[in-house]
Amino acid sequence: MDVAAPRGMDVARRAVGTGMNSPVIGTSLWFAQPENAVDETIVRAQVAADAGLGKVWLGQRFDYDAITLTALIAREVSGIGVGVSAVPIFSRHPINVAAAAQTAQAASHGRFELGLALGAAPLIEGTYGVDFRRPVRRLEEFLTIIGSLLRTGSSDFRGTEISSTTPLPTGLPGAEPVPPILVAALGPRALEVSGRLADGILPNLAGPSVLEQHIVPVVATAARESGRPEPRIVPLVPALVTDDPAAAFDQLSTATALYDTIPSYRRVLDLGGHTRAAELGLIGDARHVADGLRRYFDAGATEIILTQTATLGPDAEKRTWEAAAGVVG
DSSP, X not given: OOOOOXXXXXXXXXXXXXXXXXXXXXXXXXXXXOSSHHHHHHHHHHHHHHHTOSEEEEOOOSSSOHHHHHHHHHHHSTTOEEEESOEETTSSOHHHHHHHHHHHHHHHTSOEEEEEEOOOHHHHHHHHOOOOOSHHHHHHHHHHHHHHXXXXXXXXXXXXXXXXXXXXXXXXXXXXXXXOEEEOOOSHHHHHHHHHHSSEEOOBSOOHHHIIIIIHHHHHHHHHHTTOOOOEEOOEEEEEEOSOHHHHHHHHHHHTGGGGGSHHHHHHHHHTTOSSGGGGOEEESHHHHHHHHHHHHHXXXXXXXXXXXXXXXXXXHHHHHHHHHHHHO
């Protein structure tokens, strides 16, 4: 389970005084087998909002479209921010992603955030039948194209991995401001590209020490040298409020076992001295979870996305959300 990390650059506290948004804690939403997945997701989003969380996020699965579903949530749940974490860039063209993102931004009246991901080679190649080649180069070209589409309403770019020339304007009335783009980046090259071309990052399973020592410096330096604003650092953190940490850890270990085998996650786990992803889980009473979340802010996080909160059921999930909301409330 989680271990204490040394204090580092306190980006969260500095953000308030430099014009950046105040720290926010959101949650990733997950469902198993509801009667209606869309209805259930909207209900859970409302519960998260009532618990005091500022945003809800959806991963892109194979059974729903995350961008579409976030737009529906935003129309039904007043005031809450919505985002996707994240759309794999090998599965779609930037024009299609930009159009969907603009639609969600207009539907939410400016509350949508777009997350992009490289994906994992076995899943990408096995599922979509495409070669997982030159992923960082593809990320750079994808960000270049989608940035142009969202900012200017057009693109004219010929790359080695992706090309895009728009025959008609692509701007959508009501899709303001330009939705932020965040990248699920972990490796040094992807972090550098994200710092230059995106608004921030969505590092998953990077503990406080890894965040502070290996992730924040790389992306922050790239953004600064490119003349961009200080990047948003939005880690995904598994958290569970429970009276039985040992049993919860066993369940979390099962739920996160896949991450233990994926090279990009394996690397950051090794950097943090962890053998399993579940060891990064903040598991225990409300105070323990809250203290663990504060360590992420101390390490450089500007926001946090809670993950795996549904592992122990809806009551435990609500307690976890309430404990987290108290950190920034």
